[in-house]
Amino acid sequence: MSPARLLSAPLPDLLADLEVQLVESGIADESFFGAVFRLEERLVLVAPSGCPTDEWDVLARGLLGQALGVSLPALPSSVAAVEVVS
Template sequence: MTLVATLTAAHLLSAPLPDLLAEVGAQVIFSSIHDEVFFGAVTKCRDGRIALHRPADRPDWEWDAIARSLLGSALDVPLTPLPVPFISVTVPA
């Protein structure tokens, strides 16, 4: 697992997604939410584990961008926000 302190925006945006997920130990869970405005979610456990919740009906190219944005948010990697209609909401633990 990569130390999150060494994860840069450049690496987050350029590494192959499967490699990136393995580096940070993130688990992908296919979500049962079927809503056209749900693009995914991330949960970060107190012990540092990360779970990405992927809508099953979204295309791979879209998921790639969403997953990277969600990981950046969970790992405090500064990224440019995604454009509208995407929003990010943080719920305190």
């Protein structure tokens, strides 16, 4: 996946092409910006409830970029990405 494709494709198309499962979270914490994890061979993208569409678009692409190893510009400093390895 190229950075250009990750940043320019419509998000619904990108999720479909990558076969990413999108789940809306019930987490009400305003500091939760979403998550991405691998479940077997599939990526699962967790959207925070109530997040504005434009904001979620940027966050989703950043999360996917990290999960796929695509080099992207850094997310805003107010967003901390934490990698959890089991």
